[in-house]
Amino acid sequence: MKHVVFTLCLVLFTCLVPTQQAFADNTITPERIQQLFPKATVIGEKQADYPVYPVYQLQELLGYAFQSNDLVELPGFSGDRINLLIGIDVEGNIVGIDILHHHEPIFLHGLGPEPMLKFLDQYIGQNVSNRVIVDSASNDTNPNDNTVHVDGVTKATVSVIVMSDTVLLSALQVARNKLTGFASAPAATAKQDNYEPLTTAQLIDKGYLKEWQISRESFEDALGSDLDDYPSETFDTDFNDTFTVYYAYL
Structure with missing residues (x-):
């Protein structure tokens, strides 16, 4: 039996190496x-x-x-x-x-x-x-x-x-x-005179920052795989059923 197991492992290893x-x-x-x-x-x-x-x-x-x-x-x-x-x-x-x-x-x-x-x-x-x-x-x-x-x-x-x-x-x-014709546009420059520090709550209240809630199930459906399949540093998976995404448009 040990000989059979070793043979199967060797065959699998031989098959996998060329693919990798x-x-x-x-x-x-x-x-x-x-x-x-x-x-x-x-x-x-x-x-x-x-x-x-x-x-x-x-x-x-x-x-x-x-x-x-x-x-x-x-x-x-x-x-x-x-x-x-x-x-x-x-x-x-x-x-x-x-x-x-x-x-x-x-x-x-x-x-x-x-x-x-x-x-x-x-x-x-x-x-x-x-x-x-x-x-x-x-x-x-x-x-x-x-x-x-x-x-x-x-x-x-x-x-x-x-x-x-x-x-x-x-x-x-x-x-x-x-190549010609593909130069990047000049970088936008912020107008410092219009700068106004705002908290997250104030940004949301003014409509500058949007809030979107998504369930873990919906997120995994969109990705096509379970979040647990990803490396631990890729996503924060400590949330339970839903998590909140904040986003803004420039």
């Missing part, structure tokens, strides 16, 4: 960048002044490739970042995404890699200036609007939101740094 390492290759090669830019004839070295790889077709600049870990610090559900190799063209369109490294358990042991790949495929062709909402692609009914709706992944809400932000924020940084 399937998306754990951080090596960026010209061949991987070429997959993002099929027409490329020249792939430049990583630039010293900004962490991007220029990509050319003969003398014409096609765009840039970059890894998200060089640009954003967004931990996934596992607590580790999801490192992506991303390509954008000179118009700010995302032309390709390759997964370099991730530790998201839902895509390693639960749903497998296919839903993750399918989710990221929705971003190919999107412009970095678009506002992307993760809910349902069926809500994308206005082709003239720069708001784009994409399908999420059931039971992987946190992971897909982090992936979405990782793609869009890193690509937007590259566009603002390397």
Whole structure:
């Protein structure tokens, strides 16, 4: 019996290891960048002044490739970042995404890699200036609007939101740094003469601060998983049936 148990454990371990390492290759090669830019004839070295790889077709600049870990610090559900190799063209369109490294358990042991790949495929062709909402692609009914709706992944809400932000924020940084027409607007400056210190109660009374109560059950339904499944530092789960969210609009 001990021999049988050991054999089964060995088989399970052998099956699991390739899955865990399937998306754990951080090596960026010209061949991987070429997959993002099929027409490329020249792939430049990583630039010293900004962490991007220029990509050319003969003398014409096609765009840039970059890894998200060089640009954003967004931990996934596992607590580790999801490192992506991303390509954008000179118009700010995302032309390709390759997964370099991730530790998201839902895509390693639960749903497998296919839903993750399918989710990221929705971003190919999107412009970095678009506002992307993760809910349902069926809500994308206005082709003239720069708001784009994409399908999420059931039971992987946190992971897909982090992936979405990782793609869009890193690509937007590259566009603002390397492309024309994507400069950020000047930062808003507070008018000190209008400053009036208010307590939380006063902010609520004046309508500046809104109050919203949500039950734990509703919260878990929206996330698609139990709060106890998340790392302890992610949420404060000491509340009982409901908790209060305060929010304000700028």
